[in-house]
Amino acid sequence: QKEVEQDPGPLSVPExxxxxxxxxxxxxxFQYFMWYRQYSRKxxxxxxxTYSSGNKEDGRxxxxxxxxxxxxxxxxxxxxxxxxxxxxxxxxxxQAGTALIFGKGTTLSVSS
Amino acid sequence: GAVVSQHPSWVICKSGTSVKIxxxxxxxxxxxxxxxxxxxxxxxxxxxxxxxxxxATYEQGVEKDKFLINHASLTLSTLTVTSAHPEDSSFYICxxxxxxxxxxxxxxxxxxxxxxx
Numbered sequence: 001q002k003e004v005e006q007d008p009g010p011l012s013v014p015e016x017x018x019x020x021x022x023x024x025x026x027x028x029x030f031q032y033f034m035w036y037r038q039y040s041r042k043x044x045x046x047x048x049x050t051y052s053s054g055n056k057e058d059g060r061x062x063x064x065x066x067x068x069x070x071x072x073x074x075x076x077x078x079x080x081x082x083x084x085x086x087x088x089x090x091x092x093x094x095q096a097g098t099a100l101i102f103g104k105g106t107t108l109s110v111s112s
Numbered sequence: 113g114a115v116v117s118q119h120p121s122w123v124i125c126k127s128g129t130s131v132k133i134x135x136x137x138x139x140x141x142x143x144x145x146x147x148x149x150x151x152x153x154x155x156x157x158x159x160x161x162x163x164x165x166x167x168a169t170y171e172q173g174v175e176k177d178k179f180l181i182n183h184a185s186l187t188l189s190t191l192t193v194t195s196a197h198p199e200d201s202s203f204y205i206c207x208x209x210x211x212x213x214x215x216x217x218x219x220x221x222x223x224x225x226x227x228x229x
Contacts, residue, residue: 008153043116043205043220044156088156095213100146102155 003027006089006103015112019076023089023103026070030091030101033065035074038086038105047087048074079110114140116208118221125196126229133191133224135206141186142208146218147179150203162189196228 006023013019021035032051036044050056053067062075072091076083086105115138125131135145147159147168160181162168168181180192189208193200203225207218 004155041222043207043222045220046218090156100158102157104153104155 003101004089004091004103007106008104010107010109012109012111013079015079015081015110017079017110019079019083019108019110021074021076021087021089021106021108023072023091024070025072025091025101027091027093027101028067028070029093032092032095033063033072034090034092034100035061035063036088036090036102038088040085044088076108079108081110081112084109114138114208114219116142116206116219116221118204118206118224120224121222122225122227124227124229127197128195131193131196131226133193133204133206133226135189135191135208135221137187137208137219140208140210140219142189143186143211144209145183145189146207146209147181147189147191148205148207150205150223152203156205159191193226196226198228201226201228 004025034049035047037047038044048063050063050065053065056063060077064073086107088105089103090100092100117136119134145162148156149159150156158171159174160168160170162181162183164183164186170176183189203223205223207220209218
């Protein structure tokens with residue numbers, strides 16, 4: 001079993017839809033959970049991070065962590081064509097100094 | 113926003129040769145730079161963490177003698193793939209941060225596509 005599992009998609013939604021992106025993991029020691037967005041031919045950019053369990057909201061984005069289920073989610077409200085990208089989850093045991101484990105990424109396409 | 117550049121953006125080389133990839137932070141000083149490798153349809157995999165002026169910390173399974181990392185200044189880190197072989201063909205991405213924390217913003221470079229014939 002891989003440490004981090006993420007459905008690669010592709011996921012296609014109409015503009016304005018609510019998008020749910022998810023990752024599962026096996027290592028219960030993970031404490032920091034991050035979501036990155038990667039546009040085609042670009043490097044990833046950090047969208048949000050969450051420490052331990054709970055929710056975090058930033059504009060149209062909400063990150064959720066359920067450590068009991070080893071499951072994390074990223075919700076995008078009122079999706080826009082500019083949200084079309086690959087979304088990568090990543091997680092780490094510590095804030096620094098240990099490996100950051102990435103999911104494979106989910107490709108999202110939002111049509112206008 | 114902060115910009116990180118990589119050079120070259122792509123390189124093709126013969127098996128057995130060495131290839132150097134540069135990562136530069138253009139408008140900020142990067143205390144820490146990270147090097148990642150991404151195979152097609154695979155995850156980004158952290159190879160090593162590099163702090164300016166000190167030896168890089170390599171992840172398990174990454175050969176430090178094969179992937180030489182030098183972080184001689186706060187704006188430049190280099191990755192040298194020594195005696196490259198076809199299995200080293202991959203997308204290499206660097207990121208730079210003003211701290212070593214993953215939760216601080218890492219600014220990623222655009223990546224370097226390496227093809228070893």
